Amino acid sequence: MKMGIAFASLAFVAGCSILGYRDASELKSEAKYRLSRQIDRDPVLVYRDVSRALAACTRDPVAGPARAVTSKLNRETDQGEVSLTHQGRYIARYEISRTGDGKAQVDGWWLPGALACQPML
Amino acid sequence: MASSKSLALFKLGALALIVMLAGCSAEQKAQMVAQSRAEVAAAVDRYDNQLVQPGDPHAVLSAQPRPIDDVARYSPYRLSEIDGKQLEAATYSFTQAMPLARDLAFSELKVPAGVHDLSIRGGAVRNYVTKFSKVEFEAGKRYAIVEELAPDETVTVHISEYRIDKRFAPIDKEYYVVGKRISDAVERGGDTVIDIQGTRP
Numbered sequence: 001m002k003m004g005i006a007f008a009s010l011a012f013v014a015g016c017s018i019l020g021y022r023d024a025s026e027l028k029s030e031a032k033y034r035l036s037r038q039i040d041r042d043p044v045l046v047y048r049d050v051s052r053a054l055a056a057c058t059r060d061p062v063a064g065p066a067r068a069v070t071s072k073l074n075r076e077t078d079q080g081e082v083s084l085t086h087q088g089r090y091i092a093r094y095e096i097s098r099t100g101d102g103k104a105q106v107d108g109w110w111l112p113g114a115l116a117c118q119p120m121l
Numbered sequence: 122m123a124s125s126k127s128l129a130l131f132k133l134g135a136l137a138l139i140v141m142l143a144g145c146s147a148e149q150k151a152q153m154v155a156q157s158r159a160e161v162a163a164a165v166d167r168y169d170n171q172l173v174q175p176g177d178p179h180a181v182l183s184a185q186p187r188p189i190d191d192v193a194r195y196s197p198y199r200l201s202e203i204d205g206k207q208l209e210a211a212t213y214s215f216t217q218a219m220p221l222a223r224d225l226a227f228s229e230l231k232v233p234a235g236v237h238d239l240s241i242r243g244g245a246v247r248n249y250v251t252k253f254s255k256v257e258f259e260a261g262k263r264y265a266i267v268e269e270l271a272p273d274e275t276v277t278v279h280i281s282e283y284r285i286d287k288r289f290a291p292i293d294k295e296y297y298v299v300g301k302r303i304s305d306a307v308e309r310g311g312d313t314v315i316d317i318q319g320t321r322p
Contacts, residue, residue: 044288048295055188069188073295 020089020111027090031109039121043104046121047073047080047096050106053119054084054092067091084114092117157218164220165228171209173231178260181229184243185265185283185297190223194246197226198266198278201250202240227291234260241266241278249310251278256304265297269306277306 021027039046051071058067063086071082077098084092092110099105106121173179184198199222201208210225226243239253258264265283270276282300289296 042288044286048289048293051293051295058188071188071295075298 020086020091020113022089024083024090024093027093027111028109031093031111033108033110033112033115035106035108035121037106037121038099039104039106041104043078043080043096043098044073046104046106047071047082049121050080050082050094050096050108050119054082054094054114054117057084057114057117084110084117086113094119160218161220161224164217165224168208168210168220168225169228169230172203173233178234179231180234180258180260180262180264182232182258182264182266182280183229183291184226185267185299186227186292186294187268188294190226196243196245196248197223198241198243198251198268199226200230200232200239200266201242203232203237205238229263232258232264234258239280244268244276244278244309251307251309251311253280253304253307256280258303264303265299267297267299268309271306276309278309279306280304 080096092114283297
């Protein structure tokens with residue numbers, strides 16, 4: 001009985017974590033996993049690598065068809081945003097910008113369901 | 122004692138045979154893959170050069186990739202007709218490897234310089250045909266077929282100049298730094314011009 005309740009709780013938690021959030025700002029405030037760091041690289045190249053890593057998750061034969069990546073790069077400021085959604089709900093989000101000394105500032109938020117999609121930064 | 126030695130020799134011989142066979146098949150497989158790639162590259166080259174003769178002034182046209190182009194069931198945008206002339210996608214053959222629609226769509230099709238009427242095919246699970254009239258191509262320039270949402274959320278298609286960002290691969294949408302628009306934005310799958318002035322940059 002206890003095992004059953006434990007399994008049901010685990011499944012519920014896993015289901016919630018995959019479900020995602022309707023809004024990117026909601027994901028940013030609620031996400032279990034976060035990242036904020038500076039990298040000594042061209043921010044556009046960091047944006048490219050993040051986009052590719054998240055896009056690779058849409059090729060997964062099981063979850064892939066439900067997932068989509070949206071990315072936007074501002075050419076004037078070198079600011080980029082990359083989001084991974086599962087059935088239209090945000091499960092991972094990265095924001096990349098250029099710092100004053102030319103480095104890349106990377107901020108990321110993701111849910112356990114998107115853990116395997118994270119880029120190697 | 123002697124039988125255990127012969128058994129060991131037999132096992133060694135069998136292992137050597139398996140390794141030889143595996144090596145042989147891997148080499149054959151590599152040759153087949155290389156041959157298929159060469160056939161696909163030749164077919165893409167024929168497609169790209171079918172509208173011009175060597176030395177003719179021309180522009181190049183390709184499609185800007187969209188995220189859903191990665192999924193096999195979505196067809197990318199591709200020029201299918203120019204001034205009423207159907208483009209030949211590929212010669213079908215049972216013995217040769219064929220290029221995929223995306224191989225053709227993201228290649229650089231040479232378009233003769235001048236004013237042309239165009240039909241663009243693709244854009245979703247089904248093949249929409251989107252028609253453009255009197256689009257002027259300048260020699261030596263690069264043009265991309267670009268999908269965009271109009272302010273009323275209608276999916277529109279237009280043709281724009283672009284320059285290359287070499288930090289990205291041609292399969293990335295950011296490889297195309299989209300510039301001046303040379304056609305109106307037409308509703309996908311139709312010949313209805315959605316914007317005349319509204320969304321032009």
